[in-house]
Amino acid sequence: MTDRQQPPEQTSSETASAVVDEASRQAAPRRGGLMRSGMVVSSMTMLSRVMGLARDMVIAALFGAGQGADAFFVAFKVPNFLRRLFAEGAFNQAFVPVLSEYATQRTRDEVRELLDAVAGSLAAVLMLITALAMLAAPWLAWAFAPGFARDPEKMALTVDMLRLTFPYLLLISLTAFSxxxxxxxxxxxxxxxxxxxxxxxxxxxxxxxxxxxxEPALALAWGVLIAGAAQLAFQVPFLARLGLLPRPWPRFAHPGVRRVLKLMAPAMFGVSVAQINLLLDTVLASLLAAGSVSWLYYSDRLVELPLGVFGVAIGTVILPALSKRHAEQSREHFAQMLDWAIRAVLLLGLPAALALVVLAEPLLITLFHYGAMTDHDIDMAAMSLRAYAVGLVAFMLIKVLAPGFFAQQDTKTPVTIGMIAMGANMVFNLILIWPLAHAGLALATALSAFLNAGLLGRLLHRRGVLIFQAGWGRYAVQLLGGCMAMGLALVWLAPDWHQWLDWSLARRAGWLAALVAVGGGVYFAWLAATGVRLRHFRMKS
Known part of the structure; x- marks a missing residue:
């Protein structure tokens, strides 16, 4: 090579600087397309939800809607509810914006110091809560399922299960931190x-x-405890690979911890209104006919499938992206992201809700009508499934609208909205429980979710951070037309649900797969014919 062709030599300081820059790039948050990230989360969530349905099929076959199943669902719902409050709910919504700001504007050492302090403080608080809850298990069981007091054996089983499942809160909250x-x-x-x-x-x-x-149902409580430890252990190596594995030490005086706590306190209520409403359903359902808790559980599980795959997935990827845009003061891009998120959840949420309404019994029969699960259980669960499905789109919208506030480190406004929705849910419960029993509780939750989502969207629009982009009129017509075409196809093709009761698992699964394929094919064919394209949903984070 000639001298001109040879690369210039680097000084030692330049080499060291290059190494530091490369390390910083590797450790810095990675940016990519929101649709791509959403598809990653959605595919993993789909796998999780499918496995969850397999889990519920096993539980339904072994325990049906009897005493053991009712006791487990209450014992699992209490720590699971608090998990969503502390972990996926309030903590995540308060911690991610602060962490994003540190990652964007602070040094690597300051980020690690924040992680150490938050991990230690979170663990200390949750260890105390877990210990107190295990001691107070009898009172918790009575508070969350007062109707069980009529059956001392059922109440005692619930208490035993609570003491096994409550440590899951500590383990899964640390998993959520990771x-x-x-x-x-x-x-x-x-x-x-x-x-x-x-x-x-x-x-x-x-x-x-x-x-x-x-007691056979106790095995499920042990399974929850084992799962908490496995989930936390699974994520540790990935944190270590990024060089972000914390050394937990409680430091409540750390500025970042104080900010997280300040944001977290109101967020504990605001972002988890839907979960509080579901918990109230469980309390009231325990006062109704035996099996009501289980009917609500099985129907809620089917609604959770599209909610998790679409709504939660979009909400998960949009919160860090919105937090970065807010830290960079990129208001226009912030508004575009919110508009994109609403379009994305409506694209899949509307047909999913319609499919749950039309195919309620076939879905429940195919998944749960085995062993101890009776025809009557299917009929009752289908009623609450349709009621929950009415609110599916609202549940999804809450998942993507609430991050619009949390990314701005505003957790107080969703609290006010949440309190209004909570009050409305209680009123709806009292009105609807008498004529519709457990299905009235589900419908009340759906109606209050629409109120919650509507108020969130209205205030974001008034702040100027939710600006509906051009083309909404045409998009609405395209979605509604696709849903009508899909609904007509499903109603025309689906056999009467009573016939499904006599079919084998293979025949049920085959028919259900065919209906889903035809319904989805008709819906997306309509969208394609009317001009909807995948490129319209590309959005950079």
């Missing part, structure tokens, strides 16, 4: 896959531990 860090750094797949371990653990416990315990 997932928040990974999501902020653009690693969405690992946190989205982690819930699969819960489903595998419960399936294994139901099939392997049931013969080994005095």
């Amino acid at each position: 997932g928040s860090v990974l999501n902020t750094w653009g690693r969405f797949a690992v946190p989205a896959f982690t819930p699969v371990l819960l489903n595998l653990s419960l399936i294994g416990a139901a099939m392997l531990l049931t013969p080994l315990v005095s």
Whole structure:
């Protein structure tokens, strides 16, 4: 080579600077397309939800809607509700914006110091709460399922299960902390896959531990505890690979911890209104006919499938992106992201809700009508499934609108809206429980969700951060036309649900798969014919 062709020599300081720059790039949050990130989360969530349905099929076959199932669903719902409050709800919504700001504007050492302090403080608080809850298990069981007091054996079983399931709150909240860090750094797949371990653990416990315990349903509680430990252990190596594995030490005086706590307190209520409403449904359902808790659970599980795959997935990827845009004061891009998120959830949420209404009984029969699950259970669960499905789009909109406030580090406004929705839900419950029983509780939750989503969107629009982009009129017509075409196809093709009761699993699954394929094909064919294209949903984070 000639001298002119040879690369210039680097000084030692330049080399060191290059190494530092490369390390910084590797450790910095990764940016990419929101649609791509959403598809990653959605695919992992779909796997988790499918495994969750397999889990529920096993539980339904072994325990049906009887005493053991009712007791487990209450014992699992209490820590699971608090998990969503502390972890996926308030903590995630408060922590991610602060962490994104540190990652964008602070040094690497300051980021690690924040992680150490938050991890230690979170663990200390949750250890105390877990210990107190295990001691107070009898009172908690009575508070969340007062109707069980009529059956001392059922109440005692619920208390025993609560003491096994409550440590899950500590373990899964630390898992959520790890997932928040990974999501902020653009690693969405690992946190989205982690819930699969819960489903595998419960399936294994139901099939392997049931013969080994005095009360068969206790095996499920052990499965929850095992799952919490497995989920936390799974994420640790990925944090270590990024060099972000914290050394937990409680530091409540740390400025970042104080900001997280300040944001978290109101967010504990605001972002989790839907979960509080579902918990109120459980309390009231315990006062109704035996099996009501289980009917609501099975129908809620089917609504959770599209909600998790579409709504939660979009909400998960949009929060870090919105937080970065807010830190960079990019108001226009912030508004475009919110508009994109609403279009995305409506694209899939509307047909999913319609399919749940039309195919309620076939879905429940195919998934749960085995073993101890009776024809009457299917009929009752279908009523509450249709009621929950009415609110599916609203549940999804809440998942993508609430981050619009949290990204701005405003958790007080959703609290006010949440209180209004909570009050409305209680009124709807009292009005609808008498004529519709457990289905009235589900419908009340759906109606209050629409109120919640409507108020969130209205205030974001008034602030100028939710600006509806051009083309909404045409888009609405395209979506409604596609839903009408899909609905007509499903009603015309689906056999009467009573016939499904006599079919084998293979025939049920085959028919259901065919209906889903035809319905989805008709819907997307309509959208394609009317001009909807995938490129219209591309959005950079």
